[in-house]
Amino acid sequence: MIKTLFIAAFMMAAVPAFAQDTPAADEAALSAEAMALAKTNYDDFCAACHAANGSGDIGPSLRGNGKLADAAFVYRQIAQGGSEMPGFVDVLSTDELLALATYVRTNFGNDYGPVTEEDAGLAE
Template identity: 35%
Template sequence: MIRLNHPLPALILLAALISPALSVPARADSADAIAGRAIATNDGGAIYRTLCQGCHMADGRGAVGAARFPALAGNPKLAAAGYPAYVVLNGFGGMPWFADKLSDTQVAAVVNYVRSHFGNHYADTVGPADIAPQRPAAEAIRPDID
C-alpha cells in the first residue's frame, strides 16, 4: 500500500483529471448540442421532437429536477404567437437560441405546433413573414450569425 505523506500530489492529480470536464460548456449555453445536425424538415412536430422534447417532454408538460423546464401544455404565455417565436429565436434563461439553426419557416412550424398541441388550441397561426421581423433582434444579440 502506498501512503502519501502530503496531500498536495493527490490534489494536483485530481485537479488534472477534473479540469477538462469543467472546461466543456453547458448545453444550455448554446444550441451547439445539435451542431452538425441539419434540421431538414419543415414539420413542426418533427422539429419539436428533435429540438424541444428533450427538455419540455413528449407531452409538453415540462420537468422539474436539476433544472426547471417550463410546461408548454396549457401555458398562457403562448396566447401571443410572437412570444414563443421570440424565445425560439433568442433563447430565454437556460433555453438556447435557435436563430442560427432554424429557418423562418421552421420557427413558424414549431411555434404553430406547440400552440395547437398539448391541450393548447390557439387558432391563429404564424408564418415565415411573421418570424422574419424578429430575426434581426436575434442577430444583433448573436453577431456571429451569418
C-alpha cells in the first residue's frame, strides 16, 4: 500500500513538471516573448509615425483600420514599405517582421489574428 501511494505521489509530482516542457508550453512562452519584442520594435520603429497608441500621426491610424484585415498586406507593408513608409526587411528578421505584423493586427482595438509564414508568402 505504501509503495502504491509513493508511486501515485511521484506520478502526480512528475506530470506538472513534464507539462511545462511540452511544445505547447514552449510555444506559449515564445509567443509571449515574440509579442514583447514586437512591442519594443513597434515603439522603436513605428510609434513615431503611427503613435504609441496606434492612433496615427504622420502615418495612418492603425486603430480599426480595415486594411489590417489582409495579413499579406500588413506583412508586405512592414517588410517592403509604402509610399511614405520605409521597409524594414533589412532591419528586422523574418520572425520579427511576422511578430510585428501580428502585434499590429492584434492591438489598438484590432482582433484580426496572427500573421503566418503562409500569409506572408514565405511558406515552402
